[in-house]
Amino acid sequence: MVTKEFSGSPDEAALRRADSLAREIFSDIANKWALLIIESLGEGTLRFSELRSEVEGISHKMLTQNLRMLERNGLVDRKVHPTVPPRVEYTLTEPGQALRATVDGMCAWTQLHLGHIETSRRRFDA
Amino acid sequence: MVTKEFSGSPDEAALRRADSLAREIFSDIANKWALLIIESLGEGTLRFSELRSEVEGISHKMLTQNLRMLERNGLVDRKVHPTVPPRVEYTLTEPGQALRATVDGMCAWTQLHLGHIETSRRRFDA
């Protein structure tokens, strides 16, 4: 038996905090739009409007929302040029680039298994 | 100028089909629950109820839904033992295992950058 409720040693508390933070971050980035944005930015710096057309099908709102989130988590760098009309450029940070590498892996995986998946779907749908 | 609307050569049509299929698949798997399930199954075969407690916070409904989707795409294998009470086991297929490798990468990335992200968030929230 432990002496305090919830096994309250400082170490365990710290581990629990790290765990919930990790879950939070994972939930942030494990979504379609975030990953597609990261993938697009892999090729270099892009403006907001360029991203908008690069990431097929994303709405204005989703793009800004996800960009804010990625900026908050330190994955993208946002550079505002004080010109008129405004010009805002987005770039992957170093951690962002590191993540992009694994996202590349996911994309490659998808391409590689297109056939397998298509036939698997046909079998299942019958 | 092309002779037909929408640049309609057979090759281009095939490429467009593959592209939209890839997008569809990517949208399927690039979500929190699917990735967490794949990650959990990496350690071996699990029963439905085991998955339920392994994947923290997932509801019965989300679990079945995502498992169906993963099965349909050929990422997990579903084995029903005709016993009473029923026993259903889920295992990653070979393509599923391949995908898990890249998901592992994402998890490792998260752990590695916890600190950077936490401080980045604090700066941003100010």
Added chain:
DNA sequence: CCGAATCCACAACGATACTG
């Protein structure tokens, strides 16, 4: 051009109950 806010339609989700 970029961003924030509002509105609201519709999908996602959790809870519950029922079947094999």
Added chain:
DNA sequence: CAGTATCGTTGTGGATTCGG
């Protein structure tokens, strides 16, 4: 134990508008 169906709520995300 596992799966399906239904229902009610929540929340997501698109369209639009206005502001810098």
